[in-house]
Amino acid sequence: MRRPITALRAASFAAIAAAFTVSAAPGVARAADFTWSGAASTPNWSVPGNWAGSASPGGSVGELAFPALSSPACAASPPAASCYESMNDSSVSANSINVDDGAGYVISGNQILLGGGGITAAPSTADPASAGGSDPTLTLSAPLNLQGQQSWSFTGGASDPLVLIGGAVSGSDSLTIDLNDQVSLAFTSANVGEVTVTGDGDPQDGAIQVGSLDKSGTLTAGSLNATDAQPVSFFEGAGLFALDGSIGPLFIASGIVQVGEDDRAGELTVAGSASIDPQSELFAYINGPGTTAGSDFSQLKATGDVNLAGASLLLGDGVGNDGVCGQLNPGDVDTIITSNGTLTGQFTNAPDASTITLDCFGSGATPPTARINYLGNTVTATVISAGTPPAATTTTLAIDPADPATNQPVTLTATVTPGTGASNGTVDFSNAGAAIGGCQDVVAEVVGDSYTATCQTAFAAAAPPSVTATFTPGAGSTIAGSASPALTPPVARGSTTTTVTVSPSLVSLNQAAVYTATVTANQTGATVPTGAVAFLVNGQPLAQGATGTASCAGVPLRAGPASASAACTETFTTGTGTEPFAITATYSGDQNFTGSASGPQTVTVAGPPAPVPARGKIGRAAFGRASATATMADLIVTCKGSRGQRCTVTIKLTSREKTKRGRLVAATAAKTTERTVTVGTRTLTLAAGLGETVHVKLNAAARRALKALRKLPVTVAATQRTSTGTSRATLRHVTFKASR
16 A cells, blocks of 8 residues: 555556546647447447447547446446447547546557647546456556647546556657546556646645556556656656656655555666655655565665755555554665665655654554665665564444334444553444444543443444444554454334324315325434325225225325425315314334324315305495495305316396386386396306305496485396306305495
8 A cells, every 4th residue: 555645556457547638729620529439339449339429530530538428238337338448440640538537448459649638537436446346447558649748637536546558658748747636647658758747736646656556466567758768757746656667857846756555565766867855755665574675675766866855754664564563674774765876965854874663554562663874875774673563452342222223323332452552543333344424433542441432323124234343543552453243233113103284174175185194203313214104084095085086095205304204185075064074194114114193183174155145235325426436346156167167257236126107216106127237247267166256346337227226125146157057156245345
């Protein structure tokens, strides 16, 4: 493992990921772009079916894009087809190549002439793992010939991806590489003129890698500008990681040079001079007893001068490779730097004859120490003390309560013995190998003669847990880590509470009511009840109740943040207004929760409305001169049609008048006549079964008729016409209002 460049992990490479972008040169007409689809049965570039639009690239093109593919075969992990196998069997000159390295492409085949658009990699945050379980990778093994100056940019993803340029890279007079967010770029063989590598200012992010491993563990040496001896410079936190290989004249500013890793020594040969500035660090490993460079310890060697310039030195103990410090042979002399030229400067933290402690990134009774010496053109580390292994520990796990229910809070307690010798130890709790959220890096505190770490979590009955606790001692501890045996507590189903609401609780015939059931776990938590709810009317399924429908017999629950709910809408077609209906809801339960039933909620259905006398008296006392502008207000009718029908309501005013020779009189010998006046008409859309208020203003004829009326009785009638026929409207009440 490379330390402390966490992004640069030398794990096996089964597939490598990279994403590339391009822009056309100013003033030059842009050539056609091509996007890979991988739809054909063979992965060759010359097959049109492999490209969007079914046209394959050839000659000079713009961007070659290789995106993540969405077809089921390609979206599978690993892909069920050779979607991401891409082989250039054509002769192509591309301005740029764009590969989504979250997709795991392997691009091989003939040489590609790459124009000024360069390469840009932007890995996905969900990079697929390779078959061997190593870091996700993507390989570009087709040779590249760079046409003029180049600018490449790479940004990492969640899995610290490695982009492997496996084919030979040539051409160009300069190359700028921008590395960001824990991404590594490995070369097999590249001679591309002067190279400048920049990071994002964080020394933990981004590195050039020299030498790589395949998934079988076979090491392939790498080379960058070692043949043409063109300089390679690193700035702004960009790093260099070397397993085995060579590089051109080297300059590091505010970065890290790491040679080797914790399970193998490495060698880096600089073809020319090497200079490391005061803000940078050289990190080399001593991986075992012995004095053979590249096998027992890591070494940087330069054919030219070496200038340390006050940089820092870190030596790592890679012997243990298991989280504890290994033992070295006192007296072994390891040459970590050698130069064919002149060695100038010293490490600021390790001057001549100083003693430093090796960092083993684990625990031990005492870590190894070494003395640093500057002898002519070399820097040596002589092992002084071998270091002693850490004392063994035992970790036990307890769960309280031992038989929880779904969502019930559970306290996990890890106890580590013996309780001395640790420094900042932590415990990680896991369930079936997966980290338990909020229970990672829990500080282990001294309690009596042991270390104790506690954490709270909850489980679900449908997923029986298998819980372990792993203790990791802090750096410098004299005790080893340990893991507890797995505990598999039984988890019971949790209880629930079901409630039901009805809206509205008073309905008319054919009016809809909405029932809503809410099911809440009595122990709330991450797991929410699922399944279905059955609604009952008077204790019977709705198919036997008021509605004559079974649509509410099993309504699926919809999960909310803390509970689940189900709703159903029903329309009552019977009811007298004297008997209420009792609505209840029953939850049947699921794998995590037991069922429950609600209490009743009442729905009252109004029967047919009783007729209201539609007679009123209009006379001088009520209107006087204002009668000509009187209005009729608040006429309530009930539409007997279906919901949404257009109902035309016509209101008529009828009076029986006594006249003598055509004039209105009160004499007993007068002739009684009946006059009917259409007061007004209103067309509106009614909801079926609902009473609607109709406001009708008197028309001109009605106003003229009202002028002749006195204290004679007046009858008001209303009829309605719907699309299904004509019927008499039900008058609930009639109000006359004078207006001026």
